[in-house]
Amino acid sequence: MEEQILKQLAQPLLAWYDIHRRILPWREEVSPYRTWVSEIMLQQTRVAAVLPYFQRFMEAFPTVEALAQADTERLMKLWEGLGYYSRARNLQKAARILTEQYGGRFPETYRELTALPGIGDYTAGAILSIAFGQAVPAVDGNVLRLAARITGSRLDVLDAKNRKIFRSWMAAAMSQERPGAYNQALMDLGATVCLPSGAPLCGDCPAGDFCIARQEGCQARLPVRSPKREKRTEHLTVFLLRRGAAAALRQRPDTGLLAGLWEYPHVPGTLTEAEAARQLQMWGVNPTKWRKKLSARHIFTHVRWEMTGYVVEVDGLGPGDWLWAEAQQRERLAIPSAFEKFTAELKEGE
Template sequence: MSTDTLLAIVEPLLTWYRQNARILPWREEPTPYRVWISEIMLQQTRVEAVKPYFARFLEALPTVPALAQAPEQQLMKLWEGLGYYSRARNLQRAARVMVEQFDGTLPPDYESLLKLPGIGPYTAGAIASIAYGIPVPAVDGNVLRVVMRLIAGWDDIADPNVKRDVAQRMARVLPKDCPGDFNQAMMELGATVCVPGGEPKCLVCPLNALCEGYRQGVARELPIKAKKKARRVEERTVFLLVCDGELGIRRRPTTGLLAGMWELPSAEGKRNLEGSMEQLQEWGVQPQEVKLMPAAKHIFSHVEWHMTGYWVDLKARPEGFTWVGRETLQQEYALPSAFRAYLEAFTK
């Protein structure tokens, strides 16, 4: 499909978007800060799941300086349940750069945005075009899928060269007077009509008359993406250390998976009762009673945890752990959702 043909999608796409765009809180007031926070939250997370997090985050930290100054524990609590916690840390790192270099605001420049922690080409393009009206493309998975179906392209979208080619195509057709609307329209079409993982809704698509994938009957087969490597499975044993209604938690190491997060004490491998007692003794824990809990599983992007859990009642609190009650745990401490199945047994 030539650039001229891609130019033909602009008007019907914008007309469709202005009539059908979902009402979303970050669209109602697209300030640079709100656009930035929403785009980072929406990475790897569904729109409906993000809405309450977005509202709570903006209420607690309404500005770049407020985010830059937020205590880590508050930031992690606000992010609890969204996963990929490095996103939250990068938000704060970027906010601190903005305070130091840009008077506490997001710079109105694509290249400057791109240099901030946690902001890549897509996010920089989204902020620049939506919040500042700068005519740069924003190419995410939705846009890649729409374009490859439009042009009936069989190249692997996991290839960075293919993504660059799509970005260049979009840059050539991007309307200069409303780049934010166009970028959002492409994303919206991919999210609601030209959908992944099933039959695209070609009969109601505003671009079906211009779509090579539809004309050739291959839209469902596109785009092509190389399969990811299989996730590594790790066995872990998780302990709920409970003493007088308080739970023992601790910090994870500052590097690696879930770096620096609070966690339920855990150990590598699937431990039987004897092996679990040895681990508890190594930590200086003297159990009064140890009860096996149901197995649980949690999937990260590249690792899958298969967990064995033990409820451990104690007479005394050993050193090396932070002890918190149910209310304090729920209000102040952020623990990764990997431990949710076991935390619910304590908090219910």
């Protein structure tokens, strides 16, 4: 039944899309590379935030080969502020495989694409449909919401087995003539009309005449999602240490959260000034002037950081893995937006 309901969507959806489609740079000049980069950037990130990053990325790395050969530090710096930095690392890993094994060209099969780092079901579907004209669905959260509301499905969309069911419905229902436009139309409809906030603009929706959720008045209750796990909170004390014009940085490990990025030295817990002074001595630096105390918060997907920060002028070099970087050098290093307030404080003090 669900497939039959969804099969009614293609014609009115594409007619709606031809009038209302969003004008986006990766749509105006289509290539597998541009589609891939845009879709990776758009994961967990709003279109408006992605636009300037996409333009700068394409100017810096216009081809797969350019990305494969790029200096990793420069790549991470260009990505700074977009978050989810593993996306950038996987882009470069995949670019190197594409260069070495495929001569810089993209494979045109789902199996080969999903074997590349960072390319999953949705991204493979987007590349194959948009860049290669293949009738392969691209099912993300927006499409799951649309499908659940149009069919009235009470299946939990966070369950992996159910997501496969939704994908099979969308595969059966999608346009064979314009698969790329069909998938992009679904993206636009979910982003601009069938909104997740519980206030969809049903009067503007091309599926309004046959949408089960609209008929039953249950749009706000769909899709069904199992309760999310509570975010854990971690308390940190961050040290913004100045030695002349230089500030102390250290590089995070190559794996895990914010892997390979640069950060200000910090320790777990919320330290008093006396405890912070003892920590500085343990690091082999001596505080000469305590300038300021800060607080900041950053929320990741599964964890919340509550940060207390001290701005301190010091003597001494500290641990051997610290980098004392002046402003010009810091500008070339990727420092996560989690520390944005501390970076801004550093710039104000210069």
